[in-house]
Amino acid sequence: MAKSPLTQFSRRERQIMDVLFKRGRATAAEIQAGLPDPPGYSAVRALLRVLEDKGAVRHEQDGPRYAYRPTVARESARRSAIHHLLHTFFDDSPEQAVAALLDQSAADLSDADLDRLAALIEKARKAGA
Amino acid sequence: MAKSPLTQFSRRERQIMDVLFKRGRATAAEIQAGLPDPPGYSAVRALLRVLEDKGAVRHEQDGPRYAYRPTVARESARRSAIHHLLHTFFDDSPEQAVAALLDQSAADLSDADLDRLAALIEKARKAGA
DNA sequence: AGCAATATGCTAAATTCTTAGCACCACCGA
DNA sequence: TCGGTGGTGCTAAGAATTTAGCATATTGCT
Numbered sequence: 001m002a003k004s005p006l007t008q009f010s011r012r013e014r015q016i017m018d019v020l021f022k023r024g025r026a027t028a029a030e031i032q033a034g035l036p037d038p039p040g041y042s043a044v045r046a047l048l049r050v051l052e053d054k055g056a057v058r059h060e061q062d063g064p065r066y067a068y069r070p071t072v073a074r075e076s077a078r079r080s081a082i083h084h085l086l087h088t089f090f091d092d093s094p095e096q097a098v099a100a101l102l103d104q105s106a107a108d109l110s111d112a113d114l115d116r117l118a119a120l121i122e123k124a125r126k127a128g129a
Numbered sequence: 130m131a132k133s134p135l136t137q138f139s140r141r142e143r144q145i146m147d148v149l150f151k152r153g154r155a156t157a158a159e160i161q162a163g164l165p166d167p168p169g170y171s172a173v174r175a176l177l178r179v180l181e182d183k184g185a186v187r188h189e190q191d192g193p194r195y196a197y198r199p200t201v202a203r204e205s206a207r208r209s210a211i212h213h214l215l216h217t218f219f220d221d222s223p224e225q226a227v228a229a230l231l232d233q234s235a236a237d238l239s240d241a242d243l244d245r246l247a248a249l250i251e252k253a254r255k256a257g258a
Numbered sequence: 259a260g261c262a263a264t265a266t267g268c269t270a271a272a273t274t275c276t277t278a279g280c281a282c283c284a285c286c287g288a
Numbered sequence: 289t290c291g292g293t294g295g296t297g298c299t300a301a302g303a304a305t306t307t308a309g310c311a312t313a314t315t316g317c318t
Contacts, residue, residue: 094234
């Protein structure tokens with residue numbers, strides 16, 4: 001298996017990627033603030049340099065400082081994450097996964113949300129058939 | 130926040146947990162086989178001992194060898210995984226997540242699957258309202 | 259019984275991750 | 289113009305992870 005853009009991350013690296021995926025873009029200080037049990041600022045900088053080396057992250061000048069972004073689009077990171085979730089916990093069964101997701105968050109979904117989801121299912125039906 | 134049963138895992142530890150969650154239960158050799166870029170057998174054993182120390186895993190005698198299991202139920206590991214996925218990639222929006230999931234795997238779903246999902250949505254509607 | 263094969267437990271070494279510290283540059287206000 | 293503030297790059301040490309090696313059981317054959 002060739003090395004995917006999602007190389008293996010260390011713990012801290014992963015935490016940083018999580019922050020970046022969540023925020024889309026952040027400065028070193030923001031990342032530091034977003035990390036659980038935040039390390040020193042230098043540590044964050046060093047990690048970012050490593051991640052940039054690995055090609056997982058790139059920076060752009062944002063006024064006086066750097067702003068970092070993941071290089072892989074959020075989209076494709078999402079896809080991988082979903083794929084991994086399915087594979088590890090749901091025997092590659094999207095149906096089970098959707099069921100779990102609905103079950104777990106039924107309370108947070110409004111009727112309108114549910115309508116939209118129902119519509120999506122209809123759409124899937126047409127596409128699949 | 131108290132230290133949850135899901136302590137921070139190192140890279141290898143996580144890989145091992147993934148294998149265990151996927152299989153439910155496995156011997157050291159099976160785990161080794163399931164690992165990406167598998168290390169030596171001793172390495173796997175050592176890791177398992179560490180994980181057992183951390184309380185993430187326990188073993189039971191299975192004939193001449195040990196069989197390992199995660200201590201947290203697959204259920205609750207699932208929940209955490211979903212939660213993390215939602216938080217990192219979907220702004221805590223289950224609706225977006227379900228949408229992505231459907232979109233990504235529409236092709237793999239049969240009409241019957243879709244029927245079941247539609248039924249689940251109906252159920253959620255009743256529960257939520 | 260004796261031997262090969264396959265477990266396990268432990269430990270020490272190699273590797274990798276994580277961190278802090280220091281040197282330097284640019285901007286801003288006194 | 290001269291600090292002070294807040295950014296950057298680098299590097300080296302400390303901590304943790306990851307690994308292999310070796311000693312010791314236990315099982316199953318012959």
